[in-house]
Amino acid sequence: MASGTPALTAPPPGPGEDDLALADRVAHELVMLIRLVKRVGAHRAEAELESAAFPVLAHLAVDGPQRSGEIAAAMCADPSTISRQVAGLVKAGLVERRADPGDGRATLLATTTDGTRILDLERRRRAEQLATALSGWTPEHRTQLAELLSRFVTDLQVHDQGGTR
Known part of the structure; x- marks a missing residue:
């Protein structure tokens, strides 16, 4: 090989059949887990919190006030989906719109006192269910x-x- 010529390397081998079979098993278990988590969420204590909006409320509570587009990006979700969820949270009084101090034309979304209270109750309920399952x-x-x-x-x-x- 001539000096200065980059060495050609073979691409790393892809996953083997055993790896693929295990990954398929993991995927199946994850689908079952997601279904169970959704079912657990459907039995929530507070009717004001729609199960699909729970992650949006939790995100705002953890990361603080944000624009809707920032929430969508952080949650890998379509902005229109987040907008619908936010509208429901605002209507329920769990999230409020605030003026963005950095840009008066924009609004930030933030949890309200009721939103924090509902979120805390929901987290506690879910934690109790999971703790029982793992007991x-x-x-x-x-x-x-x-x-x-x-x-x-x-x-x-x-x-x-x-x-x-």
């Missing part, structure tokens, strides 16, 4: 589940954005 697990296994789920979500986000860890 037969050892503390080490519960911790391991939380850590592995966090790692999986992070790795999936990185992969989705085309990056590497």
Whole structure:
């Protein structure tokens, strides 16, 4: 090979059949988990909180006031979907519109006192249900589940954005 010529390397091998079978099993379990979480959410204590809007309310409570477009980007959701969810939250008095101090023409969305109260109740209810479901697990296994789920979500986000860890 001539000096200065870049070496050609083979692309890394793709996943093998065992890897694909395991990934398919994980995907199946995730679909079942999502269905169960939605079912659990359908039995919420407070009727004001539509289950689809719960993540929007939680996002605002954690990350603070934001524009609707910022929420959509952060949640990887279509802006029109977020707008509909926000409209319902505003109508229910759980989110309010505020003037954006950086741009008087724009508005920021923020949780209201009622929104925070409802969110806290909903989080507590969900935590109680999950804690009950995990009550037969050892503390080490519960911790391991939380850590592995966090790692999986992070790795999936990185992969989705085309990056590497």
